[in-house]
Amino acid sequence: MVRQRRSQVISDGNKADKSTNSSSSNGSSTFNGKPGKKANLFSYWKHFIVGTVLSIAVCFGYMGYLETRVNTPLDDKKVVTKSGLDVPDLFWGTYRPGTYFGLKTREPHSMVTGLMWYFPRQLRLGGDGIRHWCEQSDNLEKFGWLQHDAHNFGIQEIIDGPFRLLTSFVKRPGGFRGGEWTSRISVDFSTADDRMVDEEVSLIWYTALDEETMGYLEPTNSATKITGIRGKTPTLGEFTLKFTNTTGLLVHESFLSTTVPGIDLLKETVFASLRLSQDKSQKSEKIVLGGQLTSFIGNEKINPNLVAIQLTGKVPFAVDVVFESASSSNKQETLVGKTYTKALAWHKNRFDQKFEDVFGLKAKGYSEKHIAFAQAALSNMVGGIGYFYGASKVQSTYSEEPVNYWRAPLYTAVPSRSFFPRGFLWDEGFHGLLISEWDVDVELDIISHWFDLMNAEGWIPREQILGVEALAKVPAEFVVQKNTNANPPTFFLTLDHILDRFEDSLTDDRLAVLDRLYPRLQAWYAWFNSTQKGATAGSYRWRGRDADSQLELNPKTLTSGLDDYPRASHPDASERHVDLYCWMAVAARVMARLADLLAIDGRRYRQTAEYLFDNELLDSLHWSEYANVYADYGLHTDAVKLTRPTPLPRSQNRNLEMRRSVLKTPEHRLVDSTFGYVGLFPFLLHLVRPDSPKLGRILQDLRNPELLWTPFGLRSLSKSSPLYMRRNTEHDPPYWRGQIWINVNFLALRALHHYARVEGPYRVKAQSVYGELRENVVGNVMRRYFETGFVWEQYNDRTGEGSGCKPFTGWSALVVLMMGERY
Ligand SMILES: *[C@@H]1O[C@H](CO)[C@@H](O)[C@H](O)[C@H]1NC(C)=O
Ligand SMILES: *[C@@H]1O[C@H](CO)[C@@H](O)[C@H](O)[C@H]1NC(C)=O
Numbered sequence: 101m102v103r104q105r106r107s108q109v110i111s112d113g114n115k116a117d118k119s120t121n122s123s124s125s126n127g128s129s130t131f132n133g134k135p136g137k138k139a140n141l142f143s144y145w146k147h148f149i150v151g152t153v154l155s156i157a158v159c160f161g162y163m164g165y166l167e168t169r170v171n172t173p174l175d176d177k178k179v180v181t182k183s184g185l186d187v188p189d190l191f192w193g194t195y196r197p198g199t200y201f202g203l204k205t206r207e208p209h210s211m212v213t214g215l216m217w218y219f220p221r222q223l224r225l226g227g228d229g230i231r232h233w234c235e236q237s238d239n240l241e242k243f244g245w246l247q248h249d250a251h252n253f254g255i256q257e258i259i260d261g262p263f264r265l266l267t268s269f270v271k272r273p274g275g276f277r278g279g280e281w282t283s284r285i286s287v288d289f290s291t292a293d294d295r296m297v298d299e300e301v302s303l304i305w306y307t308a309l310d311e312e313t314m315g316y317l318e319p320t321n322s323a324t325k326i327t328g329i330r331g332k333t334p335t336l337g338e339f340t341l342k343f344t345n346t347t348g349l350l351v352h353e354s355f356l357s358t359t360v361p362g363i364d365l366l367k368e369t370v371f372a373s374l375r376l377s378q379d380k381s382q383k384s385e386k387i388v389l390g391g392q393l394t395s396f397i398g399n400e401k402i403n404p405n406l407v408a409i410q411l412t413g414k415v416p417f418a419v420d421v422v423f424e425s426a427s428s429s430n431k432q433e434t435l436v437g438k439t440y441t442k443a444l445a446w447h448k449n450r451f452d453q454k455f456e457d458v459f460g461l462k463a464k465g466y467s468e469k470h471i472a473f474a475q476a477a478l479s480n481m482v483g484g485i486g487y488f489y490g491a492s493k494v495q496s497t498y499s500e501e502p503v504n505y506w507r508a509p510l511y512t513a514v515p516s517r518s519f520f521p522r523g524f525l526w527d528e529g530f531h532g533l534l535i536s537e538w539d540v541d542v543e544l545d546i547i548s549h550w551f552d553l554m555n556a557e558g559w560i561p562r563e564q565i566l567g568v569e570a571l572a573k574v575p576a577e578f579v580v581q582k583n584t585n586a587n588p589p590t591f592f593l594t595l596d597h598i599l600d601r602f603e604d605s606l607t608d609d610r611l612a613v614l615d616r617l618y619p620r621l622q623a624w625y626a627w628f629n630s631t632q633k634g635a636t637a638g639s640y641r642w643r644g645r646d647a648d649s650q651l652e653l654n655p656k657t658l659t660s661g662l663d664d665y666p667r668a669s670h671p672d673a674s675e676r677h678v679d680l681y682c683w684m685a686v687a688a689r690v691m692a693r694l695a696d697l698l699a700i701d702g703r704r705y706r707q708t709a710e711y712l713f714d715n716e717l718l719d720s721l722h723w724s725e726y727a728n729v730y731a732d733y734g735l736h737t738d739a740v741k742l743t744r745p746t747p748l749p750r751s752q753n754r755n756l757e758m759r760r761s762v763l764k765t766p767e768h769r770l771v772d773s774t775f776g777y778v779g780l781f782p783f784l785l786h787l788v789r790p791d792s793p794k795l796g797r798i799l800q801d802l803r804n805p806e807l808l809w810t811p812f813g814l815r816s817l818s819k820s821s822p823l824y825m826r827r828n829t830e831h832d833p834p835y836w837r838g839q840i841w842i843n844v845n846f847l848a849l850r851a852l853h854h855y856a857r858v859e860g861p862y863r864v865k866a867q868s869v870y871g872e873l874r875e876n877v878v879g880n881v882m883r884r885y886f887e888t889g890f891v892w893e894q895y896n897d898r899t900g901e902g903s904g905c906k907p908f909t910g911w912s913a914l915v916v917l918m919m920g921e922r923y
Contacts, residue, residue, distance in 0.1 A: 208312075247475055625688070730794075890902065
């Protein structure tokens, strides 16, 4: 579901067209509608008797109750019990994954601090050329963490044209205000060929207080040192930021102290303040920050909430930014210069060791270069963990207008720092497989935050857009989350994984988390089991498909996570979705397992799991004897195509948008002409019995190059499927219609690994396909990383090239688990 935004951006223009086209008819229908409604009400009132008044009042009361449930938190103890300064170790972090380099604290309102940079020669109108938020349009050759341990340190490499920036940080505990840290920014040429004399780069380091943080910020001056920043907030107490140039020559420095309306406007504010200044000695001009710019409301001065320092240096140069808290009576040396270099080396060393302990890649014979790739993939996953605070916009089926969810924090990883720098529900379950391997307590904290976002209905919104920085990145039509819409409950996979790997080392603290989590998992399960139930006993159906869609070749199923993967052509209530059936089976089994662990009665879940894992039920609902595949069921025809309507004679409709034509009447049937990821689910989630001949058949189809097999991994839709690589509308390119996705390839490897280990006639076959697939996927993702500098959202099934957005170190980073064979 990550992808809905892509297609939307493309079809924006088309949306606008649509509303202008239909505005006249819309307008008249609202006009007609209103008097009609009034007339109805009027005749209603005439016939009133006291009894109906009462029952209507009760009914309205009940509707009112239903309406409010969407933004009422679930009434049970919260899973997160400690945050902010109570977890000093995780207090500061790179929790703003949407910026190239930004730090903040885990508290609702925080001071934010971070880096912008630009090349004075390339600065453009409107601030183009200033780097701040990770934007694909910046066209950086490369950026991302080389190492990041999720706690104490990180090193990031950024290649921007001829320059290479390294941004690193090291935290140091101490005091009672969440500790201190130093960050080093070094700028060099990216290759020896690029060495140009007299090249300059301007770094801007800023600190800002968001709209609700009390306190102050101000620049500090001293005759001998570079300008620094001093400030105070209720949680941080008094602090200073000092800048030291450790190597190279700074040409000039300047500062800005001003007021920003919101922390989503930092770059704009900084850019607006830049001005040219005459450098008398060198007879040249330089670009400097605006200095003290006081804002007023009436006659009253507003305290500045943004202070930025610009340091322009001759490449190569390096600057240390030292954050110190007045509360730390650290007798240690300041973390700067050589002391910093030493601390960084110590952390690097420890990281290398832990990485080998956890994934064992050296032991498996991987080279240094391959290990460096794997370290980068993991580091971008954990270095991409953010801390967000705000309220979603949600829409209940019982209300007309969207309302605000309650304000809440979310500690979560993100799919892509440039394109999706916020939390996504089903992605996060996949992320959790890798994060828990690295640090199970961090993962439990992430899960805890997500489940605290559950409402009274047992629903968790699937896309989390919290706070102004996150909101600024999302087109308006995607902001509202609907409470009928599900998303695969992948957190059950994560929990299963955690139990597999750590059941013997579950400390009391970890058990206590699971204990607090359990009632919320129950509510979640019940929500799925009731709202996503299918018409036939034992079946399930994704909601949220548009049965009235005129333009789509096959109405999308965004809720399933697989967006445009073809399902029944005519959505109706008879549909049953095989992937959701399998998710529900796994969910029930994991619930039963957790109940056992926590000594709670889990019989209901065990019964449901047994019921759903029963291959007879599965086969009766989803196996096609005709095509020998597992499939969805619904009202379907393959005979659909996009055609352009011929404009009526003398009509104004110039360029009519292509629409779907249905050439044959759809029938209720299995959608078995389509084969791909969805049909694999009974295998992917281990539902197929190891001795089932259907397993043999699946392994054969999987390995068939005419169907799913490619030298780069399994493609999402079989080449033989009618909609293979077809556009869904004129404006929607294929997305899950052939491209290779790493999360599903991970599930396939995990399943092959499983079937190669349990007793059954297909063990040997599973083992051999496993070996080949693992090499193909890992090999291709690595090759493309070395070629392009990035891990990608998906891969082309013909060429293996990366496609979609980049960097995408959400579930594509699961390649690290494949390398280490941790399933
Ligand atoms: C920066 O550091 C270098 C060497 O460490 C030194 O020569 C120089 O004077 C310092 N100051 C500035 C403003 O560059
Ligand atoms: C799920 O729903 C079915 C009915 O649709 C019910 O029989 C089953 O007990 C439910 N499972 C759980 C664990 O509540």
